Every structure is written in C-alpha cells, then in structure tokens.
Amino acid sequence: MHAEYGGVVPELASRDHIRRALPLTQHVLRAAGRTLQDIDGIAYTQGPGLAGALLVGTSIAESLAFTLDVPTVGVHHLEGHLLAPLLEENPPAFPFVALLVSGGHTQLMRVSGIGDYELLGDTLDDAAGEAFDKTAKLLGLGYPGGPAVSKLAALGKPGRFKLPRPLLNSDDLNFSFSGLKTAVLTLTNQHALTDETKADIAYEFQEAVTEVLTAKCMAALRETGMDNLIVSGGVGANARLRERLTQAAQRRLCKVSYPRLEFCTDNGAMIAFAGAMRMLHAQQDDYAFTVRPRWDLAELKAP
Ligand SMILES: Nc1ncnc2c1ncn2[C@@H]1O[C@H](COP(=O)(O)OP(=O)(O)OP(=O)(O)O)[C@@H](O)[C@H]1O
Ligand SMILES: [Mg+2]
Structure with missing residues (x-):
C-alpha cells in the first residue's frame, strides 16, 4: 500500500489499522488455538509514532480489555525493539x-x-x-x-x-x-x-x-x-x-x-513481551488512555 508513495502515508496507515486490527486479532487467536477468554492482559503500543495509528491500536486494546475485565499496559515502541532479543532461547x-x-x-x-x-x-x-x-x-x-x-x-x-x-x-x-x-x-x-x-x-x-x-x-x-x-x-x-x-x-x-529476523522489524510479539514484563511487575493502567506520539526512551522507569 505504501510502496507506491516510497514511504508510509500516515492517514492511509491509520485507516488500514482500522480495517485490519480486529480480523488480525481473530486470526492470531485462531492460529494460537486460543480464545479471548484466555487473555489475562493486553499490551499495546502507546508511542512514539504516528498519532492516528497509535489511537486505533490504543482504543481497540483499551475497549477490548474493558469488556474482558483484564488489565492493560501501554508499551514504548522502542522498548519493544530493545527487548526483542530476549524472546530467543x-x-x-x-x-x-x-x-x-x-x-x-x-x-x-x-x-x-x-x-x-x-x-x-x-x-x-x-x-x-x-x-x-x-x-x-x-x-x-x-x-x-x-x-x-x-x-x-x-x-x-x-x-x-x-x-x-x-x-x-x-x-x-x-x-x-x-x-x-x-x-x-x-x-x-x-x-x-x-x-x-x-x-x-x-x-x-x-x-x-x-x-x-x-x-x-x-x-x-x-x-x-x-x-x-x-x-x-x-x-x-x-x-x-x-x-x-x-x-x-x-x-x-x-x-x-x-532477535530472529521477523522480530527485527516491527512486530506484535515484541510489544506483547515488553508488556508482559511490565505486567509481571504489576504495572497497569486504568482504561483511560493517551497516546504519546513523541516519547523519549530514557524517560522510562523500571516497573
Ligand atoms: N536486511 C536489511 N538491511 C538493511 N536494512 C533493513 C533490512 N531489513 C529492514 N531494514 C530497514 O529497517 C527499517 C525498518 O525497521 P523497523 O520496522 O524497525 O523501523 P521503524 O519501525 O520504521 O522505525 P522505528 O522503530 O525507529 O520507529 C527500514 O528502514 C528498512 O529499510
Ligand atoms: Mg520499529
């Protein structure tokens, strides 16, 4: 979709997020042999990045968590990248x-x-x-x-x-x-x-x-x-x-x-992993949310 323009077009990206996020969630659950009831927490990318795309992911994550009555945690995109090698053996x-x-x-x-x-x-x-x-x-x-x-x-x-x-x-x-x-x-x-x-x-x-x-x-x-x-x-x-x-x-x-090759570029596993690490330490949000399009990694604190 973006190749034609030689880079990511923000508005196209966020509209495509809306189209894909729920079918993708269903697909991933099916592939993993799980249902929504198996989920004990939801991690999502809170920032930094394009505000429109962040808002789509964030609002889906927060509303899904509200209906399932599970905790959420907003993850820093770069913390996801940083911890991705820890997904390996x-x-x-x-x-x-x-x-x-x-x-x-x-x-x-x-x-x-x-x-x-x-x-x-x-x-x-x-x-x-x-x-x-x-x-x-x-x-x-x-x-x-x-x-x-x-x-x-x-x-x-x-x-x-x-x-x-x-x-x-x-x-x-x-x-x-x-x-x-x-x-x-x-x-x-x-x-x-x-x-x-x-x-x-x-x-x-x-x-x-x-x-x-x-x-x-x-x-x-x-x-x-x-x-x-x-x-x-x-x-x-x-x-x-x-x-x-x-x-x-x-x-x-x-x-x-x-990380293995598919965990080098953007992926959901790294965000889930960083979120799981933070949730283990009981860091969670309430269902109110903000996105942080600009967010310095060095501002993060240990959970
Ligand atoms: N084999 C490769 N050799 C060199 N560069 C590569 C290779 N594979 C992917 N890249 C580069 O990696 C970048 C995409 O990586 P990634 O998805 O981590 O970045 P991003 O999410 O766009 O940026 P950021 O995470 O900093 O916000 C692109 O610039 C792409 O050209
Ligand atoms: Mg990235």
Missing part, C-alpha cells in the same frame, strides 16, 4: 549494550534492567534504516529499501567506489548518515546507472554503514566494560551487519545476540 542477562538500529533510530544504550536505559550515542541526523531507504530510492529500488539494497549489494564488487565512513574516528558514540546519502546521490549523478554500477554502489554503501555501526558498538563495549551486545530494529536483519558484528565481538571475547 538463552537470552542475554542484564546488563548489556544495545544497538537499536531501525527506520527511525540509531542509538546505543546501556541497558541495566527493564526500564533502566541510558543513552550512550545517537544519530545526529538520519537513522541507518532511513539511509538504506533513501539509497534504495536513489538506485530506483522499491520500499522498504533495506532488504533490496542488501540483496543488490551481494552482487556488487569491492573497490570500485569509495564512500565516507561518517564519524568513524570521532571520540563519541554518535552517528551521522545524511552525508553518506548525499555521497550516494553524487555517485548516481556521475555514473550511468547500469545494473552493475547499482550493485557496486549498494555494496560500498552497505560496507560504509556496517563498518561505522560495528566500530561504534565495539567502542561502546570498551567504554562500558561490558561483554554482551544485543542488536535490534529492522537494520539488525542485515546479514553483512550481523557478520561484521559477530566477527568483531568474537575478537573481543564478547557475545552478540539478535
């Missing part, structure tokens, strides 16, 4: 360093427990996923761009192009990806975009992004003295990033954990 124990690398965020966090998050580094401009999406657009690939760029990069040759590694040697844990996008734009203007050239640009772009992300993760482990890294968010599905992080972490005798 042998999850890492707190504390750990988290790289949250998605369509809207590129952050390094110190995670000491549920709700105990300290921001170590952030992007000064575009998120890594956004840079993938914009590069895809410049190369004439579809939306979302990350998987398309990464597929094309696998066909590219090393050495033909050289793109910058922004902030690679800065003394902090911050990122910047908008210059990289401009450098890709310059390349696309200078060369005829044959399939081969597009693949070579995609290759070098992916190398540049993953090199910077890997170096900053290792710097964060060094600075915090921790030996556990978790990676989450859509760009965490990138195979080259996983390969580089795994190699670099092995050299430092550190462990890296990832």
Whole structure:
C-alpha cells in the first residue's frame, strides 16, 4: 500500500489499522488455538509514532480489555525493539549494550534492567534504516529499501567506489548518515546507472554503514566494560551487519545476540513481551488512555 508513495502515508496507515486490527486479532487467536477468554492482559503500543495509528491500536486494546475485565499496559515502541532479543532461547542477562538500529533510530544504550536505559550515542541526523531507504530510492529500488539494497549489494564488487565512513574516528558514540546519502546521490549523478554500477554502489554503501555501526558498538563495549551486545530494529536483519558484528565481538571475547529476523522489524510479539514484563511487575493502567506520539526512551522507569 505504501510502496507506491516510497514511504508510509500516515492517514492511509491509520485507516488500514482500522480495517485490519480486529480480523488480525481473530486470526492470531485462531492460529494460537486460543480464545479471548484466555487473555489475562493486553499490551499495546502507546508511542512514539504516528498519532492516528497509535489511537486505533490504543482504543481497540483499551475497549477490548474493558469488556474482558483484564488489565492493560501501554508499551514504548522502542522498548519493544530493545527487548526483542530476549524472546530467543538463552537470552542475554542484564546488563548489556544495545544497538537499536531501525527506520527511525540509531542509538546505543546501556541497558541495566527493564526500564533502566541510558543513552550512550545517537544519530545526529538520519537513522541507518532511513539511509538504506533513501539509497534504495536513489538506485530506483522499491520500499522498504533495506532488504533490496542488501540483496543488490551481494552482487556488487569491492573497490570500485569509495564512500565516507561518517564519524568513524570521532571520540563519541554518535552517528551521522545524511552525508553518506548525499555521497550516494553524487555517485548516481556521475555514473550511468547500469545494473552493475547499482550493485557496486549498494555494496560500498552497505560496507560504509556496517563498518561505522560495528566500530561504534565495539567502542561502546570498551567504554562500558561490558561483554554482551544485543542488536535490534529492522537494520539488525542485515546479514553483512550481523557478520561484521559477530566477527568483531568474537575478537573481543564478547557475545552478540539478535532477535530472529521477523522480530527485527516491527512486530506484535515484541510489544506483547515488553508488556508482559511490565505486567509481571504489576504495572497497569486504568482504561483511560493517551497516546504519546513523541516519547523519549530514557524517560522510562523500571516497573
Ligand atoms: N536486511 C536489511 N538491511 C538493511 N536494512 C533493513 C533490512 N531489513 C529492514 N531494514 C530497514 O529497517 C527499517 C525498518 O525497521 P523497523 O520496522 O524497525 O523501523 P521503524 O519501525 O520504521 O522505525 P522505528 O522503530 O525507529 O520507529 C527500514 O528502514 C528498512 O529499510
Ligand atoms: Mg520499529
């Protein structure tokens, strides 16, 4: 639905939420072999995000919970991403360093427990996923761009192009990806975009992004003295990033954990899990609700 516009159209998204949320709920219950009566609590995404889409999910969750007489908890979208690796077997124990690398965020966090998050580094401009999406657009690939760029990069040759590694040697844990996008734009203007050239640009772009992300993760482990890294968010599905992080972490005798691929991009399981963690600690709302389109993750408190 959004591919035609090259990005998410807010009003289309919220209308589509209205159409899909109840049939999806029924489908998921059926697939899980459960009924509404089996539900002991409802977690929903309260923010940050598009207000219209948030309001649809929130009002359905709160009214369903009211009729079922079960508690609700409003979850922070990024807390969902952050805790997604804990859905896997042998999850890492707190504390750990988290790289949250998605369509809207590129952050390094110190995670000491549920709700105990300290921001170590952030992007000064575009998120890594956004840079993938914009590069895809410049190369004439579809939306979302990350998987398309990464597929094309696998066909590219090393050495033909050289793109910058922004902030690679800065003394902090911050990122910047908008210059990289401009450098890709310059390349696309200078060369005829044959399939081969597009693949070579995609290759070098992916190398540049993953090199910077890997170096900053290792710097964060060094600075915090921790030996556990978790990676989450859509760009965490990138195979080259996983390969580089795994190699670099092995050299430092550190462990890296990832969610399975379908739990990297937005999914309901991660919100349910974060909500369950908070409900276990008896944090619940009454049925009144607000959404928080803008919501800083570092504001969260332990439940
Ligand atoms: N294999 C991949 N390689 C690189 N990027 C990828 C890959 N798969 C997905 N992405 C990128 O991940 C992003 C989507 O991730 P996600 O759903 O976590 O982001 P979002 O929900 O839009 O943003 P946020 O969670 O920050 O609000 C898109 O930018 C997409 O291009
Ligand atoms: Mg997301």
